[in-house]
Amino acid sequence: MIESILTHLAPAWAIAHAAPLLVVAPLVVATALVFVPSGRLAWLISILTTGASLFFALILLALVQADTVTLAALADAGIQTNMLREGVVSYAIGGWAPPVGIEFRIDALNAMILLLVTFIGTLASVFSWPTVNAEIRTEKQNLFYGAYLVCFAGLAGVAITGDAFNLFVFLEISSISTYVLVALGAGRDRRALPAAFNYLVMGTIGATFYVIGVGFLFAATGTLNMADYTALLPELVGNRTVQAGFAFIIIGLGLKAAMWPLHQWLPNAYAYAPSFVTTFLAATATKVALYALIRFLFTVFSPAYTFETASFDWLIAPLAIAAMVACSFQAVFQTDVRRTLAYSSVAQVGYMLLGVSLASVFGVSAGLLHLMNHALMKGGLFMAMAGIVLTYQGTTLRDFAGLGRSAPWTMTAFAICALSLIGVPLTAGFQSKLMLLQATFTAGWWWASGVIVFSSVLAVIYMGRILEAVFFKAPENPRKVRKEAPLLLLIPLWVLALANLWIGLDASFPYDLARNAAEAVIGVGGQQ
Amino acid sequence: MTALIETLNPGFVLVLAGIVGLFIPMQRVRQGLMVIAPLVGIYMLTQANQSMELATAHVLGLDLVLYRVDSLNFIFGLAFLIAALLNAIYALHGDDKLQDGMAMAYAGAAVAAAFAGDFLTLFVFWELTAVSSVFLILRAGTRAAYFASMRYLAIQILSGVLLLAGITYVYQASGALTLQAFTSLDEPGALLVFLAVGIKAAFPFLHNWLQDSYPKATVVGAVVLSAFTTKLAVLTCARLFPGFDILIWIGAVMTVFPVFFAVIENDLRKVLAYSLNNQVGFMICAIGVGTPLALNGAAAHAFAHIIYKALLFMSMGAVLYRTGTAKASELGGLYKSMPFTAVFCLIGAASISAFPLFSGFVAKSLTMSAVAHEGYVVAWLMLLFASAGVLEHSGIKIPYFAFFGHDSGKRVKEAPFNMLLAMGLASAICILVGLPSFFGLGYGWLYNLLPYPEVANHYEPFTLGHILTQMQLLMLAVLAFILLKRFGLYPPEKPGTILDTDWAYRRLGFGFANWAGTVWGKAGPAMTRVAGLLAQRGYDRIEAVFSPRGQLSRGPLTGGMAIWTAALLGMAMLLSFLTVQH
Secondary structure, rough: OHHHHHHOOHHHHHHHHHHHHHHHHHHHHHHHHOOOHHHHHHHHHHHHHHHHHHHHHHHHHHHHHHHHHHHHHHHHHOOOEEEOOOOEEEEEEOOOOOOOOOOOEEOOHHHHHHHHHHHHHHHHHHHHHHHHHHHHHHHHHHHHHHHHHHHHHHHHHHHOEEHHHHHHHHHHHOOOEEEEHHHHHOOOOOOOHHHHHHHHHHHHHHHHHHHHHHHHHHHHOOOOEEEHHHHHHHHHHHOOOOHHHHHHHHHHHHOOOOOOOOOOHHHHHHHHOOHHHHHHHHHHHHHHHHHHHHHHHHHHHOOOOOHHHHHHHHHHHHHHHHHHHHHHHHHOOEEEHHHHHHHHHHHHHHHHHHHHHHOOOHHHHHHHHHHHHHHHHHHHHHHHHHHHHHHHOOOOOOHHHOEEEEEHHHHHHHHHHHHHHHOOOOOOHHHHHHHHHHHHHHHHHHHHHHHHHHHHHHHHHHHHHHHHHHOOOOOOOOOHHHHHHHHHHHHHHHHHHHHHHHHHHHHHHHHHHHHHHHHHHOOOOOOO | OHHHHOOHHHHHHHHHHHHHHHOOOOHHHHHHHHEEEEEEEEHHHOOOOOOEEEHHHHHHHEEEEEEEEEEHHHHHHHHHHHHHHHHHHOOOOOHHHHHHHHHHHHHHHHHHHHHEEEEEHHHHHHHHHHHHHHHHHHOOHHHHHHHHHHHHHHHHHHHHHHHHHHHHHHHHHOOOOOOOOOOOOOOHHHHHHHHEEEEHHHOOOOOHHHHHHHHHHHHHHHHHHHHHHHHHHHHHHHHOOOOHHHHHHHHHHHHHHHHHHHHHEEHHHHHHHHHEEEEEHHHHHHHHHOOHHHHHHHHHHHHHHHHHHHHHHHHHHHHHHOOOOHHHOOOOHHOOOOOHHHHHHHHHHHHHHHOOHHHHHHHHHHHHHHHHOOOHHHHHHHHHHHHHHHHHHHHHHHHHHHHOOOOOOOOOOOOHHHHHHHHHHHHHHHHHHHOEEOOOOHHHHHHHHOOOOHHHHOOOOOOOOHHHHHHHHHHHHHHHHHHHHHHOOOOOOOOOOOOOOOOHHHHHHHHHHOOOOOOOHHHHHHHHHHHHHHHHHHHHHHHHHOOOOOOOOOOOHHHHHHHHOOOHHHHHHHHHHOOOOO
């Protein structure tokens, strides 16, 4: 079905240059937004830009999934596809061949992440206007959208590039714009400023660690291209420089991915950023960092190296477990719903890392499936949250009392996403948690499956508290009239809620994506 | 569209119709749907290719076969669909959304389970039959029906849980979910599945739920219930445990013991429930023998039995509907006011007693011949005794006490037309299947549908020997009834409670629950206090760590995290350096 994009929809130039266009288009548009006079126009432009990126991401996915017949048909039609081999698109920027120039390299794993980022980016752009208009001062709105597009381009760039240093550049592009976006929450809550500052310091530590690690690898191998690392590193496994590089990189990226206990920038940043920023970041930022981590763990390095196996067993898996328990507990005790959701996000990162640390196709695809599902549910939850902030201005549990009667459509979608987060059958969360459970069973990690169940019980408690307040408590302020979030917000919200239900019923589409992605990266890294 | 008709499990159509039916308030529209759905199902079944996986699904790494028709389940599915049609017609006089919808969903679940090609699909619909059918009992609205339905549900769910546990074992052991015969009962998986099937098929000592619940169901409910659950278990048993010797004895015992209960029971619908048990015994025994002839017998018997048992339940239901009672002691002489119902009841009675020219004869002959042919003399004698018993309690007792016997003086209207129509159709099937072959009808039609048609076609039920044996048996049984009646030795029809083995769990279970309740009432508060104290301590401790003011959230944020980062980096490096490279 998705092949029809290649054969019918996309023009030849789009197929040939989808990879750079996906990143460059939002970057260029972002600079142009400085000259756009009104926020509303900037909003429309950013919808178009993110939508175009989504289109390019679909083309890339179609290329990665295309079989030889389709590819041959494209070649016959004279369309350049940049296929390195079946399943891998490689694009040399500026025509400089990869080891020297920068290479964009897309396989099933980044195709999936790109689709996720651009899809969420587009949905978030659509819903953003009412809340941005309410929370950002008029003269800053076009700049806000500019910063948003820079951040979007940065995240897409991290996911698309095949060059380790270029990945750092994109990481910084996205991070720096994120600091700005978070700080703009100061219009609503002054605590956004310290939150952004803390995020800046910690994010910089993470990025620095990463670039130091890349420096070590460069010193040892003399290249920055990831595919070259795959080829060269097996020779250098015993090399202390490489090992130090490995340690720096996983800690640096782990910080960006909010790996417990390096998550402490996250709750405040999510809680005080403008609602729209929180929605977008929660569904994409940590996911992209996690992608980079997976990329390094499985293709640059390899689970065949004993030092990596040791880090899986003694560092990543224990930290994942700790995140699932500790942050779920912290989520239980929060009084601010946004902070509850933020802590829950860290706990969910634990689930994904647990799947990754199994280092099997089953485990990694379970982690990736949860990554996608979590983007859908957390995106939905924060979107509903944005609607509540917009209409009722409250984010604490007490403000949520009785909202089920005041804003039934918003809160029903919220409830669907909440049930999905808990992992109730017939929702997306159930599918991925079940798969994760099976993966831990298969690996013989019984204790881990116990923790998954326990953490899910905690999720029942912390989401249950919110749902109880929403649906069963009388509002504290009886003047709360019946008022829904604007339609512009409700539609993307329900798209996400229904996506959760749909995946709950039939997970084959994301399951296949995750499975292909896991199969594309596992076993790629050097064998010993 | 053709592809859909050929590859969709007809049970899904029925389940869907049932669920939709729950929400259609217009009686005629809903009931039209209920009549059309089984007809569509029958048409779909005739279009299906046999012995192919017609619909498969891949869920969470498991390969499911949603629709598979072969010579064994074809005849069961056909009988289920016909029964669903008859039930729908029989229910036309009333306006009950819940009953109509649930009856159809229940029938659909049974059909879907019959055509399931793997264990997991079977399990899902196995449970659905339990959950949907309980409403048919609950709907009777009496207190007794409420408790019976809860007991029924508990036992059916237990069967489902046992099945699931068995499936898990099987899957762990073999890695496949395909429905195929077990080789022995030694492995725990096979034993658990066997018990699950045993509960649904109402094996001796696992049978009480049946007599407990069916007589308490609604008029329509009892008819619906009689067709599906036990026969689904028979089909599953034939699929998974053919030729298991133990089944011969289970079946034989099953045919014999209900005879005694049925003869002394006063509630005529309960008599039918016991007789149901006895009939299923014949099928189980045949499955235990396991030869092609015997399996033919089980399948043919199941088909014939579904129709004539439904017919008998329908006639008793009609009596209950008109007079308000089904107790032998309160009935009698109804042939004057309900002549058609009486005739239909007699046809059903003749069929179940296996009079030649009725469906029971051509079906039961197969089983009897197979058991005799394999040389199981004791089992054969038990079945023979049970055959006489069937005539005694179902063939004579039911029509005699309801429609003849001493006149109760009740003068009621004839049953509603739709009931008569359903009974008429069932009667027609009973007779048509029982006749010698003519123009593609008669028993030859039934034999062609059996699992081993080539074996069945060589079998001639209407030999002098068969007819003679059967007539001797029947005549002697009639004679015995007449003599016992004449000399006043036949157990009189009088109200009373019969103690069956379910007394044990009903009485003891209730007693235990009572005792446990008392103990809990005393010990509960003390334990709650202690537990509460401990829980409070634990909660305080957790809160002190995790709450926003807790230990985890204190201290300078940035500095704290920088330290954490450095510590983790150190750890990662140590790990990297210390692991020995090979």
